[in-house]
Amino acid sequence: MNYIGAIDQGTTSTRFIIFNDRGEAIGSHQIEHKQYYPQPGYVEHDPDEIWKNTQTVIKQAIKKSGINIKDLKAIGITNQRETIIPFDPTTGEVLYNAIVWQDLRASSIVSSFKSLISADELKERTGLLFSPYFSASKIVWLINNVPLVKERLDMNRCVFGTIDTFLAFKLTGKIITDATNASRYMLMNIKTLEWDEKLLDLFKIPRRALPTIVPSMKEIYGYADILGTKVPLCGILGDQQAALFGQACFSEGEAKCTYGTGCFMLVNTGDKLCYSSKGLVSTVAYLAKGEKPAYALEGSIAIAGSLVQWVRDNLKMVQNAKELDELASSVSDCGGVYIVPAFSGLFAPHWRSDARGVIAGLTGYVNRAHICRAVLEATAFQANDIFEAMELDSGINLKTLKVDGGLTNSNPLMEFQSDILSIPVIRPRITETTALGAAFAAGLSVDIWQNRENLSKYWKEQLRWTPSMDEKTRQNKIIFWRKAVSRTLNWASKEE
Ligand SMILES: Nc1ncnc2c1ncn2[C@@H]1O[C@H](COP(=O)(O)OP(=O)(O)O)[C@@H](O)[C@H]1O
Numbered sequence: 001m002n003y004i005g006a007i008d009q010g011t012t013s014t015r016f017i018i019f020n021d022r023g024e025a026i027g028s029h030q031i032e033h034k035q036y037y038p039q040p041g042y043v044e045h046d047p048d049e050i051w052k053n054t055q056t057v058i059k060q061a062i063k064k065s066g067i068n069i070k071d072l073k074a075i076g077i078t079n080q081r082e083t084i085i086p087f088d089p090t091t092g093e094v095l096y097n098a099i100v101w102q103d104l105r106a107s108s109i110v111s112s113f114k115s116l117i118s119a120d121e122l123k124e125r126t127g128l129l130f131s132p133y134f135s136a137s138k139i140v141w142l143i144n145n146v147p148l149v150k151e152r153l154d155m156n157r158c159v160f161g162t163i164d165t166f167l168a169f170k171l172t173g174k175i176i177t178d179a180t181n182a183s184r185y186m187l188m189n190i191k192t193l194e195w196d197e198k199l200l201d202l203f204k205i206p207r208r209a210l211p212t213i214v215p216s217m218k219e220i221y222g223y224a225d226i227l228g229t230k231v232p233l234c235g236i237l238g239d240q241q242a243a244l245f246g247q248a249c250f251s252e253g254e255a256k257c258t259y260g261t262g263c264f265m266l267v268n269t270g271d272k273l274c275y276s277s278k279g280l281v282s283t284v285a286y287l288a289k290g291e292k293p294a295y296a297l298e299g300s301i302a303i304a305g306s307l308v309q310w311v312r313d314n315l316k317m318v319q320n321a322k323e324l325d326e327l328a329s330s331v332s333d334c335g336g337v338y339i340v341p342a343f344s345g346l347f348a349p350h351w352r353s354d355a356r357g358v359i360a361g362l363t364g365y366v367n368r369a370h371i372c373r374a375v376l377e378a379t380a381f382q383a384n385d386i387f388e389a390m391e392l393d394s395g396i397n398l399k400t401l402k403v404d405g406g407l408t409n410s411n412p413l414m415e416f417q418s419d420i421l422s423i424p425v426i427r428p429r430i431t432e433t434t435a436l437g438a439a440f441a442a443g444l445s446v447d448i449w450q451n452r453e454n455l456s457k458y459w460k461e462q463l464r465w466t467p468s469m470d471e472k473t474r475q476n477k478i479i480f481w482r483k484a485v486s487r488t489l490n491w492a493s494k495e496e
C-alpha cells in the first residue's frame, strides 16, 4: 500500500493526516497550541511547543491508522503563512517566539518602509501591499528589538524562517521555504521567484539569514526520520495555497474560500501574474519543479473562526461553536446588529491597521441570538467584499464557490454566505483540503500520482447551499455592513 502523510501546522493547532492513494484520510491526530498575547496587537507562538506537537501528532496518527511505517511513501508540509521564527541553524535554538501573521507590532516599521519604496513598486516586485501581516516588517522588528537575534545574525548564525522552514529544518536539517511561502515574506520577487536584492537592501535584511526558495513539489528536499524509517519530505505549500490545490483548483479561473481562524479566498490565475487594483494580493499558487509557476489572486481576512472563539472564550456567551450556531439559527435575521471584527485592523480589501472592531446597531430589541447571528454574518460579509474585488480584478465571473475549513460546519453561516454572494456554495466530500493539498504535492513528487489531472477525480461534491434571499434585502444588508465597516476606521493611530 502507498500512504502519504501531511503535516498541517495551522494558527491554532497542528495536525498530521495520513491519506491513501485515493486521497482518502485514513488516520489523523491534532493538538492545539497556546496563543500568547503579551500586549494588545501582539500574537506569538512557542516554536518548541509546535515542534513537540508535530512529533506527537505524527506518532499518534500513525498509531491510530495502524499503517506499516514502510508504506508511508512521502510526507508534505502545509502551514500558517507569514509567521516568522528566528532560529540558530547550528544549534536549532529558537531565538524568539514565533511572531504570528496576525501580530501588528511592526506597523510603524511598515510606515517607515513607505519612505523607501512606493506602493506601486512594492506591488510590482512582490505582488503585495504595505501591511505588518507579511513577514518582512516582523523580521526588521526582530533585528531591531531582540539583542540575541542581532548578536547571532552578526555571527551568521540566525535564520528567519516561516513555519515550513522551521519544520523542514527539524525534520531534515535543510534550510528551505517553498515558493508559495516565500511569496508572503514581502521580500521575494514575484516574477523571478528569487529574493529581491533591492528590497533586502532597502529593508536591511541580509540574504544569508533567509532560507533557500524551493519548488512546492516534484523535488525531494531531504529525508525525515519517522519512527526509525527514512521518509522523503517532498511537498510544501502555504496553507491557503494547499487548500486551493486540495480543492483541485489547478487551472485558471478556479477559486476556493477557506473558513478557519481567518478566511482566505484564492482564485488561480494560471501562469498570468494578475495585479490587483482592489486590495487583493498576487501570490504564488504553486510551483512544480521544471514548470512555470501558477499564480493566484488572494483576499485575506484576519478574523473569522477566531471571532467565534472570542465570543466563546472572552465573552463566555456560548460554551461551544455548535451552541452559537443553534442560537444564530433560532432567529431569522441579525436584528439590525453588525459586528466588524477588526481585531488586527482590517485586511483585504481595506488594509487598514488603524481599524478596530465594532458592534453596531445595538437596540433594546437585540438579544444573545442576534449577536451570535451577527458573529457568523460578519465572516460572510467580509468574504463578499473580497468576492466582489476578485471578480473585478480577475475578470473571472464565478458561478459557484468551493468552500472548506472548520467554519463550513456552520449551516447558518453557509446558508447566509450563499444568500449574500447570490451563488451556490459547495463543500467537497473531503473537507481536510489543506492537508490533502500538501499530500497531493508530496504524492506527485514520488509518482504515487502521475499528474494533476488525475487528481481532479478525487474532488466530489458533498454539500451545496443555494441562495434564497431577495435582491433588495441582500443589497440593504450590504449597505448596513459597509456603514459598520466605516465606523471601525481611524480608531487606533496609524502607528499602533
Ligand atoms: N459549527 C461551527 N460553527 C461555527 N464555527 C465553527 C464550527 N466548527 C468549527 N468552527 C470554527 O472553525 C475554526 C477552526 O477551523 P479550522 O479550519 O480548524 O481552523 P485553522 O486551520 O485556522 O486552525 C474555529 O475558530 C472554530 O470556532
Ligand SMILES: O=P(O)(O)OC[C@H](O)CO
Pocket: 009, 010, 011, 012, 079, 080, 081, 082, 101, 238, 239, 240, 260, 261, 262, 300
Ligand atoms: O492557520 P490558518 O488556517 O488560520 O491560516 C493562516 C494563514 O496562512 C495566514 O496567512
